[in-house]
Structure formats: structure tokens, C-alpha cells
Amino acid sequence: xxxxxxPLAISAYTATSALGRGLQAHADAxxxxxGGLVPNDFSTAPLDCWIGRVAGVEDEPLPPELAxxxxxxxxxAWIALRQDGFADAVRxxxxxxxxxxxxxxxxxxxxxxxxxxxxxxxxxxxSMPADLHRPVLHTPHSLASFVAAAFELDGxxxxxxxxxxxxxxxxxxxxxxIRLGLIDAAIVGGTDSLxxxxxxxxNSLELVSPEPCRPFDAGRNGISIGEAAxxxxxxxxxxxxxxxxxxxxxxxxxAHHMSTPHPEGLGAELALRDALARAGIEPGDVxxxxxxxxxxxxxxxxxxxxxxxxxxxxxxxSSTKGFTGxxxxxxxxLEAAITLLAMRERQVPANLGATTPDPLCGPQMAWRxxxxxxxxxxxxxxxxxxxxxxxxxxxxxQRA
Amino acid sequence: MSPALxxxxxxxxxxxxxxxxxxxxxxxxxxxxxxxxxxxxxAEVLPPNERRRAPESVLLAAAVAGQAVRMSGRDAATLPCxxxxxxxxxxxxxxxxxxxxxxxxxxxxxxxHNSVHNAPAGYWTIATGCHAASSAVSGGEEAFxxxxxxxxxxxxxxxxxxxxxxxxxxxxxxxxxxxxxxxPFAVALVLSPRAEGAAVRLDITxxxxxxxxxxxxxGWLDGLxxxxxxxxxxxxxxALALTRPAALRIAAARGLDLHxxxxxxA
Numbered sequence: 238x239x240x241x242x243x244p245l246a247i248s249a250y251t252a253t254s255a256l257g258r259g260l261q262a263h264a265d266a267x268x269x270x271x272g273g274l275v276p277n278d279f280s281t282a283p284l285d286c287w288i289g290r291v292a293g294v295e296d297e298p299l300p301p302e303l304a305x306x307x308x309x310x311x312x313x314a315w316i317a318l319r320q321d322g323f324a325d326a327v328r329x330x331x332x333x334x335x336x337x338x339x340x341x342x343x344x345x346x347x348x349x350x351x352x353x354x355x356x357x358x359x360x361x362x363x364s365m366p367a368d369l370h371r372p373v374l375h376t377p378h379s380l381a382s383f384v385a386a387a388f389e390l391d392g393x394x395x396x397x398x399x400x401x402x403x404x405x406x407x408x409x410x411x412x413x414x415i416r417l418g419l420i421d422a423a424i425v426g427g428t429d430s431l432x433x434x435x436x437x438x439x440n441s442l443e444l445v446s447p448e449p450c451r452p453f454d455a456g457r458n459g460i461s462i463g464e465a466a467x468x469x470x471x472x473x474x475x476x477x478x479x480x481x482x483x484x485x486x487x488x489x490x491x492a493h494h495m496s497t498p499h500p501e502g503l504g505a506e507l508a509l510r511d512a513l514a515r516a517g518i519e520p521g522d523v524x525x526x527x528x529x530x531x532x533x534x535x536x537x538x539x540x541x542x543x544x545x546x547x548x549x550x551x552x553x554x555s556s557t558k559g560f561t562g563x564x565x566x567x568x569x570x571l572e573a574a575i576t577l578l579a580m581r582e583r584q585v586p587a588n589l590g591a592t593t594p595d596p597l598c599g600p601q602m603a604w605r606x607x608x609x610x611x612x613x614x615x616x617x618x619x620x621x622x623x624x625x626x627x628x629x630x631x632x633x634x635q636r637a
Numbered sequence: 638m639s640p641a642l643x644x645x646x647x648x649x650x651x652x653x654x655x656x657x658x659x660x661x662x663x664x665x666x667x668x669x670x671x672x673x674x675x676x677x678x679x680a681e682v683l684p685p686n687e688r689r690r691a692p693e694s695v696l697l698a699a700a701v702a703g704q705a706v707r708m709s710g711r712d713a714a715t716l717p718c719x720x721x722x723x724x725x726x727x728x729x730x731x732x733x734x735x736x737x738x739x740x741x742x743x744x745x746x747x748x749x750h751n752s753v754h755n756a757p758a759g760y761w762t763i764a765t766g767c768h769a770a771s772s773a774v775s776g777g778e779e780a781f782x783x784x785x786x787x788x789x790x791x792x793x794x795x796x797x798x799x800x801x802x803x804x805x806x807x808x809x810x811x812x813x814x815x816x817x818x819x820x821p822f823a824v825a826l827v828l829s830p831r832a833e834g835a836a837v838r839l840d841i842t843x844x845x846x847x848x849x850x851x852x853x854x855x856g857w858l859d860g861l862x863x864x865x866x867x868x869x870x871x872x873x874x875x876a877l878a879l880t881r882p883a884a885l886r887i888a889a890a891r892g893l894d895l896h897x898x899x900x901x902x903a
Contacts, residue, residue: 239795240795254735282741282742311644337843337893346753346754350733350734353734353815354734354738356734356740357734357737357811358737358738360811364811365812365814366763371815372815372816375815376724376777376816377723377724377725377754377775377777378723378775378776378777378780381775381776382777382891385890386891391845391890391891391893392841392843392890392891393783393786393889393890394776394779394891394893395775395776395787396784397773397774398725398755398774399754399758399771399773400753400754409770410787413795414790417641417642417794418641419641419786419791420844428683433737433741434734434737434749437737437741437744438744438749438752440742440744441746442749442750443746444745449855457680486756488770488772489768489769489770490758490767490768490769490770490771491762491763491768492762492763492765492767493763494763494769495750495751495759495760495763496750503768509767620753621750621753621759622753622755622756622758622759622760622771622773623759623762623763624758624772
């Protein structure tokens with residue numbers, strides 16, 4: 238059994254996705270149930286599907302001093318980092334703790350592979366073209382090394398790349414490092430941007446819907462891929478007394494299959510139980526769950542059954558991938574931010590996109606937005622390879 | 638000053654060109670044996686059909702992880718695991734980028750799901766029936782040190798034995814010229830938060846700066862060490878093979894080294 242976790246303050250957080258830049262854009266879209274999916278216009282030969290695209294990324298190169306890292310993924314990260322006063326909060330934390338006492342722990346599934354793909358599309362005599370002769374881009378560590386360089390941080394710097402659970406798991410990495418006194422604060426989060434690898438890759442697995450995705454709908458037929466970036470600063474609660482809290486996390490493996498979930502949701506349930514135990518809470522304490530809910534046949538089937546058998550009807554649950562698409566390695570932090578916003582705005586987001594509920598769904602599902610006092614909430618993130626994570630959050634006043 | 642993290646080594650695995658397992662490596666380093674032929678990594682943990690068709694990265698990672706767990710006597714099914722790699726499976730990434738540039742709709746679904754950075758962690762947990770936490774991390778050129786820090790942190794924080802495997806394979810194609818990895822190499826360690834009979838303890842303290850590494854004065858070892866980011870583990874593996882107290886520095890990030898004091902029980 239894991240130990241009860243000492244809560245950590247989420248002293249700053251932000252998100253950028255197809256819903257817009259920063260928290261207010263997300264709050265507005267969620268309040269009015271306005272989704273961000275659009276017909277796919279990405280890549281040279283766009284597939285017939287819908288995507289969650291962040292507008293304007295291609296028009297905003299990184300500043301000259303960061304030009305070595307310039308690519309779509311790092312641009313998207315840089316846009317997100319400058320919303321909601323987040324960059325200033327990082328600089329203030331650096332001032333307070335010193336550059337070596339802050340970790341950069343970021344999740345991504347494909348990092349800047351879009352830049353590598355581009356290089357292969359316009360090879361120069363069989364070699365990477367000169368303008369992309371930048372080794373920092375052609376590695377999964379591109380994002381984390383970029384963020385550490387941008388803020389001149391030289392503490393621990395780690396990329397977690399466990400597919401779609403990546404940027405949820407980094408909250409756990411941060412908690413362990415803070416608990417052991419290795420660091421005083423961590424920048425956690427992640428970024429994934431649209432690229433051919435994921436669009437054509439998920440298409441090859443026949444997991445992409447030709448329509449906007451419909452999580453938990455009886456007639457759902459696949460995911461819509463999106464891009465997003467999100468970040469949070471975690472530190473001890475004394476440092477930010479009014480901040481929302483990370484109160485628990487769970488991690489577990491399915492040990493079942495590389496690309497389909499365990500049929501009974503075993504790993505997902507173990508991650509959930511781990512999170513509840515670390516947080517010291519029972520299912521009945523949970524007011525809201527932001528579900529993984531990708532709109533793939535299998536994920537939603539397994540997750541719907543898990544929620545239906547575990548939680549009372551007073552626990553409300555929805556997937557917000559109908560708003561943003563599945564943002565893969567960024568989904569963990571994007572949906573953590575949406576969960577914290579639901580607490581702040583006192584509104585459960587709608588499970589956008591579904592019109593005919595899958596009969597497997599229990600009474601917990603919030604098909605439409607609902608006003609609610611959300612004191613404690615969970616966010617689920619499950620990835621390829623059977624990699625599961627669950628995060629538990631609480632409002633500041635819930636502190637014992 | 639007390640070290641930030643202390644962990645005991647209860648299992649070791651290794652594969653290098655010319656050293657097919659940890660015992661062969663130890664015989665070369667401590668016993669004066671010559672490096673042998675390069676052999677295909679033996680990943681006994683994987684079912685035979687998976688072993689035949691596994692990507693090189695998966696085979697390599699599963700081979701060293703299997704050695705380390707066997708030596709430790711632990712049950713892989715309950716062991717949390719951290720798989721570290723700077724670049725993942727570069728052969729698959731090269732295939733993906735090449736195919737996407739020419740015939741994107743012909744992308745192989747199997748290659749796609751094998752392209753995820755956590756493919757070795759996925760295959761390992763499936764093959765061993767492991768439901769514990771599994772992770773796949775990168776730290777660029779400092780991937781081994783970053784993975785070691787993460788695995789040791791997990792072992793001490795949750796008071797559990799943890800499997801660390803760090804692997805990289807040779808780069809290929811236009812990508813290969815960017816990653817400058819010239820050969821495959823992998824290591825695995827089972828790290829324990831308590832001694833429990835283990836002979837070797839690592840006291841790990843993060844320290845600012847990157848000191849770089851001094852040559853070991855052995856052509857084979859120095860060549861190995863420079864072959865890929867996971868092979869930055871070679872000085873530590875040499876010290877483990879010699880079973881003598883040693884002090885080492887291993888980079889864990891840009892501007893951050895791990896100072897490691899290796900203690901050996903009498």
C-alpha cells in the first residue's frame with residue numbers, strides 16, 4: 238500500500254489547445270460547450286478527419302536567442318508558457334529557490350518529430366537539410382531541454398514519454414523529488430503537436446474517426462487528434478497557501494497489449510486505487526472525474542465500466558476530448574488544467590460530442606455541463622503499451 | 638554531508654558489442670579476457686515469436702532487464718520499471734520519417750505502435766505480467782544519468798526495488814547523422830532501498846555542473862562509452878565489475894551531474 242501523500246500546491250498552471258490560449262479561453266469554451274475541432278487541413282496530403290489545431294503556431298517563430306529549438310512543438314510550448322503569467326511565475330520561483338532547485342519534468346509522445354519528418358521531406362542529397370542540422374530537435378528530449386534552456390534552469394531535467402499518459406506521470410515524478418528534498422519546485426506538463434507520425438500512425442491502426450470524435454457515444458468510431466501544451470508549477474503548500482492541490486497520483490501497467498487496453502481495465506483500476514490510497518480518499522469523496530475518454534471503441538468501453546462499478550452517482554464524470562481532440566502526450570496536463578478549471582469555475586464540463594450514450598455508461602456521466610461544487614477531482618490518462626496514470630486534485634480549502 | 642539518495646545494487650545486466658552479458662563484460666574488465674564476437678541480445682523473457690520479430694531496441698532492453706532481474710532474484714511481475722533511452726528506436730523512427738515523406742498512407746501499423754518511446758516498457762510489462770508502475774524516459778545525451786536519478790528516486794521514495802534499463806541503438810539514415818550514436822549498448826540495474834544482502838551501495842548526490850568524464854585508459858571501454866548516450870554508464874559498470882570503492886560523476890542533465898560514491902561491503 239502506498240503512503241498517504243502530503244499535498245503539493247499547484248502554484249501556477251496554464252494550457253493552450255484548440256480551445257485557445259490560456260485558461261480563460263478554455264473556461265469560456267467549456268462554459269458554452271463550444272468545441273475546437275475543425276476539418277483536417279494539416280500536412281501535405283491531409284487525411285479525411287477532424288483535428289484540434291492551435292491557430293497561428295506556424296506564424297510565431299521562437300525569439301532569436303532560442304532559434305536553435307525552433308519547431309512547431311517548441312513554438313506551441315513557448316506560446317503556452319507565456320499565458321496566464323506562467324513564465325513570470327517560473328522566473329519568480331527561480332529567484333526564490335535558485336536554478337538548480339527546480340526540476341523540468343515534461344511529458345510528450347513525439348516531441349519535435351515533426352521537424353525530423355520535415356527534414357526527410359526535403360533531404361539535401363540524402364542528408365538532413367542545413368537549416369534542420371540541429372541535433373537538439375531530433376530527439377524525444379527536445380521539449381524538456383528547450384524549456385530548461387529558455388528559463389536557464391539546471392536542476393533535474395527529464396522527459397517522460399509513455400505515450401498518452403506522459404504528462405500525467407510527470408506530476409508523480411515531481412512529488413517524489415520534492416518529498417525527498419532533491420528539489421523545491423518542479424515545472425511539470427507537456428506538449429504534443431500535430432505531425433504526420435501520429436495522424437498517419439493512428440490512421441494505420443484504424444483508430445481515427447472521419448467525424449468529430451464522440452466519446453462514450455454508442456456509435457463512436459474513433460479518435461480526433463489534437464495538439465496542446467500545458468504546464469504547472471508544483472511546490473510545497475507553505476509556498477502558495479491559496480493554490481489548488483495535487484493530493485494523489487497513481488501509476489500502473491496493464492500487462493496486456495501494446496495498442497489495446499486490458500479488457501477489464503485492470504491497469505486503469507490499479508492506477509485509480511493507487512491515487513485514492515495516496516490521497517487518503519474513497520470513491521464517494523470524488524466530485525468529478527475528467528475521463529480519458531478517447532472515443533476509441535475499447536478505451537471508452539473499459540473506462541465506462543470502471544466508472545460505473547466504482548463510483549456513486551454523485552461523482553460526475555465526462556471526457557473533454559470532444560472539445561480538444563486527443564492531445565496524446567499533452568492530454569495529461571491539458572486535462573489536469575481543465576479539471577482545475579472545473580473546480581475554479583464550479584462547473585462540470587459537458588461530455589461534448591456524444592448524442593446517444595453508450596449503454597455501458599453509468600449515471601455518473603455528465604452529458605451536459607452541470608453547476609457543481611467540486612472539492613475533489615480526478616483525471617485519468619491511459620497510454621499505449623498499457624501505461625496508466627490517475628491524478629487526484631483538491632480545492633485549496635480542502636486542506637486538512 | 639549525507640548523500641541525497643542511497644541505493645543498493647541487487648541485479649546487473651549488460652549488453653555491448655563484444656560482451657553479450659554482464660558476466661562477459663566483467664571477465665573483460667576484471668579478468669583480462671578479450672572482447673568476443675558480437676552476438677544477438679538474448680531476451681529470454683519475451684515469448685519466442687516476440688523475440689523473433691521484436692525491434693532491436695526492445696530486444697536489447699528486454700535482454701539486459703532480464704539479466705538484472707534474474708540476478709536479483711526479484712519477481713519482475715511486481716517490480717516497478719524505468720526504461721531510459723536518449724533516442725528510442727532510431728531504426729523505426731528512420732523508417733517512419735522515410736515512409737511519411739514518400740507514401741504516408743502505407744505506414745505499417747505495427748511499426749507505428751513499436752515507434753512509441755515506451756515500446757520496451759510495454760513489451761516488458763506484457764511479457765512479465767507486471768502491473769506495477771512502468772515508465773519510459775529520455776534525457777538527451779544525459780539519458781542514462783537522468784534515468785538513474787529517476788529510478789533511484791522512485792526506489793527511495795516508495796521504499797521499493799526498482800528496475801532501471803537504459804538502452805540506445807545505432808542511428809541510421811539522415812536521423813543517424815543528427816544523433817551521433819555509432820553502436821548499440823544497454824545496461825540494467827535492480828536498485829534496492831535497503832541492503833538485504835547486496836554487496837554494493839551507491840550514494841548519489843546531484844551536484845551542479847558537468848565535469849565531463851576522464852578517459853578510462855582502455856581503448857575498448859573508452860570507445861564503448863562514446864558510442865551512445867546509454868553507454869555513459871560504462872565507467873559505473875567498470876567500477877561495478879572491479880568491485881572496489883570508487884567515486885564517479887555521471888551527467889544527469891545539462892548543468893547537473895550525479896556524484897556517486899560506490900561502497901562495497903567487506
